[in-house]
Amino acid sequence: MFDIVFWILAIIAIAAALAVILLKDVFRAALALILLFLVVAGIYLILSADFLAVVQILVYVGAISILIIVGVMLTHDVAHGNPPGKLRLPALIVSVLLLGALVLTMTSTPWLISKLPPQEPTTAFIGERLFGPGGFLLPVEMSAVLLLTAILGAIVIMREK
Amino acid sequence: MTVGLEHFLILSAVLFCIGLYGVLTRRNVVIILMCIEIMLNAVNISLVAFSRYVTPAVLQGQMFVIFVITVAAAEVAVGIAMIIAIYRKRQSINADTFDLLKW
Numbered sequence: 606m607f608d609i610v611f612w613i614l615a616i617i618a619i620a621a622a623l624a625v626i627l628l629k630d631v632f633r634a635a636l637a638l639i640l641l642f643l644v645v646a647g648i649y650l651i652l653s654a655d656f657l658a659v660v661q662i663l664v665y666v667g668a669i670s671i672l673i674i675v676g677v678m679l680t681h682d683v684a685h686g687n688p689p690g691k692l693r694l695p696a697l698i699v700s701v702l703l704l705g706a707l708v709l710t711m712t713s714t715p716w717l718i719s720k721l722p723p724q725e726p727t728t729a730f731i732g733e734r735l736f737g738p739g740g741f742l743l744p745v746e747m748s749a750v751l752l753l754t755a756i757l758g759a760i761v762i763m764r765e766k
Numbered sequence: 767m768t769v770g771l772e773h774f775l776i777l778s779a780v781l782f783c784i785g786l787y788g789v790l791t792r793r794n795v796v797i798i799l800m801c802i803e804i805m806l807n808a809v810n811i812s813l814v815a816f817s818r819y820v821t822p823a824v825l826q827g828q829m830f831v832i833f834v835i836t837v838a839a840a841e842v843a844v845g846i847a848m849i850i851a852i853y854r855k856r857q858s859i860n861a862d863t864f865d866l867l868k869w
Contacts, residue, residue, distance in 0.1 A: 607769060608768060608769045611769045611773065611774075612769075615773075615777045618777065618781060619777075619780055619781065619784070622781050622784040622785065622804050623784060625788065625797070625800055625801065625804060626784060626785075626787060626788035626791070626792060626797070626801060631794060631796060631797065634797060634800060635796075635800065638800050638803065638804070641804065641807065642807065645807045645810070645811060648774070648777075648811055648814075649814055652774070652814050652815060652817075652818040653818060654814050654817065654818070654828055654831075656828075657814060657828055657831055657832070660832070660835060661835070664835050664839055665803075665807075665835070668839065669803065669838070669839060669842050672842050672843060672846050673796065673799065673800060673803075673842070673846070675846070676796050676799070676846040676849055676850065677796055679850055679853070680796065680849065680850070680853045680859045692790055692791055693791050695790075696786075696787050696790035696791045697787060699786070699790065700783040700784075700786050700787040700790070701783070703782075703783055703786065704779055704780065704783040707775075707779035707782070707783070708776055708779055711772055711775040711776060711779065712772055712776075716771055716772075716819070716820060717820055718770070718771060718819050718820065719819065719820055719821065719822050719823070721822045721823050722822065723818055723822045724822060724823065724825055727825060727828065730825060731825065731828060731829070731832070734824070734825065734829055735829070735832070741829055741833075744833055748833060748836040748837070751836065751837065751840055752836065752839070752840055754840075755839075755840030755841075755843050755844050756843065758844050758847070759843045759844050759846075759847035760847075762844070762847040762848055762851050763847045763850060763851060
């Protein structure tokens with residue numbers, strides 16, 4: 606059951622990613638990207654990361670995809686706006702070489718697979734790790750400042766003179 | 767063959783390389799931003815897979831994914847703002863015409 610779900614999700618994910626870079630219509634590419642985000646949420650679910658799956662749907666499917674669609678709509682030439690550049694062959698060579706190197710490294714490394722059962726549900730545990738002693742409190746505070754800076758930066762950049 | 771850590775890592779590598787190819791070849795800046803999102807999601811998949819198979823008791827990978835998602839959200843907001851600002855000035859979202867810093 607787990608294997609079948611993984612293969613279905615993997616095939617849909619790769620097809621959606623290919624659709625993003627190959628479709629001529631930018632809006633359809635954005636829809637394929639949303640499908641990819643949903644499939645990644647499904648992959649988090651089968652990896653027993655339930656909190657992250659919900660965060661993925663809220664942040665990526667809910668917010669980031671809306672931003673990208675607004676960006677598509679505010680810039681013209683939606684229907685034929687995805688022309689290929691001049692660097693197709695070098696880019697293909699670089700990507701395939703990187704893929705080969707990654708797959709070779711990943712399959713030849715002896716990973717230390719743990720026999721422990723996964724944490725389930727993860728939400729309370731993640732909260733303890735984020736805010737508890739010895740946790741990630743400083744990065745949480747820093748990400749708050751980062752988000753504030755990003756909001757201010759976006760407003761300043763977008764403002765009409 | 768039962769699905770294990772390697773399968774998730776290879777899926778993540780394939781998605782990352784598709785995103786890299788898109789970033790290098792596409793000329794529409796919005797598509798380039800989408801491809802960067804594909805690459806970030808690919809890395810997140812591998813982090814969650816490590817968290818599930820290597821450190822299932824402390825969920826180290828999932829912590830990193832939370833911060834990656836935060837930074838990705840900030841990055842998209844600023845990126846879209848920059849694209850719209852440049853489009854307003856140049857009437858184009860073709861990456862080849864963004865040569866303000868070229869001399």
